[in-house]
Amino acid sequence: MKTREEQAVFTQSLQWLERVQQLIPSGCSTLAKTPERLFPGETAICCVEARQSRFIDIDGNEWLDCEMAMGTASWGHAREEVQAAIVKQLAKGTSFSVPADVELTAAELILARFEQRYAALRFCKGGADAVSGAVRLARAFTRRPKVMSTAYHGWSDWSAYGYYGGDAEAMGIPAEIRSSTVWVPHASLRRIEDEVRRHGDQLACIVLCPSDWQREELAKVMELAARHSILIIFDEVTSGARMGKQATAGEYGLWPDILCLSKGLANGLPLGVVLGSEPIMRLCGQVKFSSAHSSETIALAALIACEKLMQAAPSWPSWRGGTQKLMTELQAQLDVLGLTEELALHGTYASFCLRSRAEQDFYRDPFRAYMMKRLAQQGIFTKGFFVFSDAHSEAELLLVQESLKEVLLEWSKQEHRSSKSAV
Structure with a gap:
């Protein structure tokens, strides 16, 4: 899988995390954004600026945002x-x-x-x-x-x-x-x-x-x-x-x-x-x-x-067709790789996720962890759900599609996947 051109650094992110956890329980007043649902040192944990479909973290790393502030920024950040x-x-x-x-x-x-x-x-x-x-x-x-x-x-x-x-x-x-x-x-x-x-x-x-x-x-x-x-x-x-x-x-x-x-x-x-x-x-x-x-x-x-x-807007949401195509491609990849009994594609063009069928707790799902970390190496941010916006281009949706297909291919090659913790 191709990684971002420059490796992300997280020095300031980790320093920020140490300070914030002393003052704000869980590190954030919004439960769904808390660092405990992320992977400090491997994924973004603190944002300082966002524009359109991307945001910049406290270390200056740029990320393609595939959650869009829990789905609140439907028109893109700072429209x-x-x-x-x-x-x-x-x-x-x-x-x-x-x-x-x-x-x-x-x-x-x-x-x-x-x-x-x-x-x-x-x-x-x-x-x-x-x-x-x-x-x-x-x-x-x-x-x-x-x-x-x-x-x-x-x-x-x-x-x-x-x-x-x-x-x-x-x-x-x-x-x-x-x-x-x-x-x-x-x-x-x-x-x-x-x-x-x-x-x-x-x-x-x-x-x-x-x-x-x-x-x-x-x-x-x-x-x-x-x-x-x-x-x-x-x-x-x-x-x-x-x-x-x-x-x-x-x-x-x-x-x-x-x-x-x-x-x-x-x-x-x-x-x-x-x-x-x-x-x-x-x-x-x-x-x-x-x-x-x-x-x-x-x-x-x-x-x-x-x-x-x-x-x-002539139609809404503008990302409906692109996301439906993306989901069709992912389901086909699951079928081809024989992963349908292990992993499931849930949701709609409004919001979808890929997750393990056996793990009831989404935030303990080893596949979620593996996927997040592998996508982060390409500068793609998600907490497991994929929520797009009017600001996402066809090229960005295609990037997410191909990256997820590659993640599924890599996952299918691992031994003892169901019990393996993500790396």
């Missing part, structure tokens, strides 16, 4: 039109004592993108806030206490209890939370049917990540919920700005009672939004769905710029 909107709004002020004009403009653009299928919305500062706000609205609207959780929906008690498992009290989650949260792992229609029979008249809502589901199965879940007067919440925090102009809901033609969006809305700035019908959304004040910074102007200005870019 010119978005940066210009931010600078213009900064000159006017960042947060006011009364509502800002940009909040209404942003709301009108979002609701128009979804063709007025939803009557109203509420802004917040992130995905976990959006989904938890939606859950509280569902409970208030239905006057029912229980919520069914089916995936990772943020760090709030009701979501983390099921997703992370283990000792709830050790995570600071009261054991009593079990009485109000119904946890259904994986996209299983049968399991949901069983739990609805058991808890149906107490369930306020079912929270789903629709991109995890086949359309036909998802439609059956929604029909089941409607029969029992259970609200459906789509958690499209990750997929909302990446599956299509109207998110997975629009791609499938299936519209939930409440729709939650976040990552990518403002191209890396913190922002979330909850959309719903007028009877549901009028309860926002009643349930106290609010925070001081929900209406700050900078993220809203960035959102307005992103919405205008999306309006002008």
Whole structure:
């Protein structure tokens, strides 16, 4: 495999790591970015600047970014039109004592993108806030206490209890939370049917990540919920700005009672939004769905710029075709090398990963470690997932494709792969 022209150095990265771990638990306030999920001395661990599809680490090494800030920078890092909107709004002020004009403009653009299928919305500062706000609205609207959780929906008690498992009290989650949260792992229609029979008249809502589901199965879940007067919440925090102009809901033609969006809305700035019908959304004040910074102007200005870019885009996402081709090539390589029983290709053009079938903990997967380190030698950065953007060129997607095919070829030649730790 061809390596980058100049070998990366990590002297300052390792010095930074020693200092940051003394002051910030895990080395970062965002769990998914913590150095413990990386390989200090072999991969990037600290960024100082990012432009388009690339970033520079603290040692000056340049990296092709295949994660794009956890999928938040859908238009590319430091997109010119978005940066210009931010600078213009900064000159006017960042947060006011009364509502800002940009909040209404942003709301009108979002609701128009979804063709007025939803009557109203509420802004917040992130995905976990959006989904938890939606859950509280569902409970208030239905006057029912229980919520069914089916995936990772943020760090709030009701979501983390099921997703992370283990000792709830050790995570600071009261054991009593079990009485109000119904946890259904994986996209299983049968399991949901069983739990609805058991808890149906107490369930306020079912929270789903629709991109995890086949359309036909998802439609059956929604029909089941409607029969029992259970609200459906789509958690499209990750997929909302990446599956299509109207998110997975629009791609499938299936519209939930409440729709939650976040990552990518403002191209890396913190922002979330909850959309719903007028009877549901009028309860926002009643349930106290609010925070001081929900209406700050900078993220809203960035959102307005992103919405205008999306309006002008002939199709969205722009990387759909290139990523689908890349995934087809990878699946063919898995087939040719006889790796399909050992490794699996998961996801869509919005986000995908290659992983070992036998290892349940993705971050302990020996193949993930091997892949990350081998790609790093070419200046390609990933934490195991591949998330592209409008800034990625065809040549860059081809580079990732050929590099991954080479990684698979090398992996197939190793003996005792399933038990071998990555090198």
